[in-house]
Amino acid sequence: HMPVLDGPALYEAIAARWPELTARIAFMSGGGLEDPSLQPLVEKGCPVLQKPFELTEVRALLERFSAA
Numbered sequence: 001h002m003p004v005l006d007g008p009a010l011y012e013a014i015a016a017r018w019p020e021l022t023a024r025i026a027f028m029s030g031g032g033l034e035d036p037s038l039q040p041l042v043e044k045g046c047p048v049l050q051k052p053f054e055l056t057e058v059r060a061l062l063e064r065f066s067a068a
Helices: 008-015 019-024 038-043 056-068
Strands: 027-029 048-050
Touching: 008 019, 008 027, 008 038, 027 038, 038 048, 048 056
Parallel strands: 027 048
Antiparallel strands: none
């Protein structure tokens, strides 16, 4: 768990300061997509990698970001 901000709060802090970066933010979670704290991220279209994840998933995400 993040000690100061949760994922949605971090996303909002980045969006407020650097809105152009929001399309390049991804999160990882061990809580599962049913975790209510992830819902704001999912609704904004943020990719969320579920632990444990495969290297192929990380590569695909990085390719998606580099294509944008």
